[in-house]
Amino acid sequence: MPNEALGMIETRGLTAAIEAADAMVKAADVVLVGTEKIGSGLVTVFIRGDVAAVKAATEVGAQVAQGLGEVVAVHVIPRPHAEIEDILPRFNKKPDDNTSAQVNPKQDVK
Template sequence: MIETRGLTAAVEALDAMAKAANVQLTSFKKVGSGLVTVIIEGDVAAVSSAIEVGRQAHIQTGGELISSNVIPRPHSELAKIL
């Protein structure tokens, strides 16, 4: 997942991630106060690679990266929260 401040930065990151690796968009959440969280899924290597590309791509938009994280093999209960 990547969390940014600003929709444009989140869309830019998602576009770069989808082009860089075999990942799928799971969720795109507008949290409030300009925070947007993009959640992707795929195999761990693809997601790790995509997150790094997304982090770099978002910088070009001038957006603010709040956080990013890769959770390998998330517990099934976690899906209920996200």
């Protein structure tokens, strides 16, 4: 996705982030790249598209999210450097082998 703008909305609360993501992809020709749960209830949603579409989408997404929770930050990077791709979360990334959770069945203790 070279030469595409990167848009970010950070909210306090998952519901507000989901609503923002939904509003953004409906409002403009943008692609939802991924989300990042930062902790303390903070969630960031990332989108890509041309600069005008990303600006319009983030404005709409922020308005919708503000009605449900707290919008912490909204930002658009018009032409992010190619190396930024390496740190963006993706929906289709496979989890690392070390991070996969394994549930052990409960054992009876006698």
